[in-house]
């Protein structure tokens with residue numbers, strides 16, 4: 001992983017950790033429920049981005065969403081849930097972004 005890529009991965013992990021902490025701040029939300037909420041928000045973000053890439057007046061970047069995209073996203077979630085794939089970073093070694 002290059003320096004920029006590694007740095008982005010750490011920033012992404014820290015940002016997601018902050019979202020997870022937000023979801024857990026009531027002290028009663030089960031961890032999996034918090035993660036499911038974040039995953040649904042990611043799915044909704046996908047829908048917003050995909051909509052911006054469809055007619056009329058799609059984004060000019062050239063990306064075209066396909067019906068396979070949700071399967072690909074689910075595969076990325078499965079792949080990321082294996083210990084080796086999580087940016088090589090154990091959350092327990094991270095500095096907390098804040099405390100609830």
Ligand SMILES: [Zn+2]
Pocket residue numbers: 053059060061062063
């Ligand atoms: Zn675009």
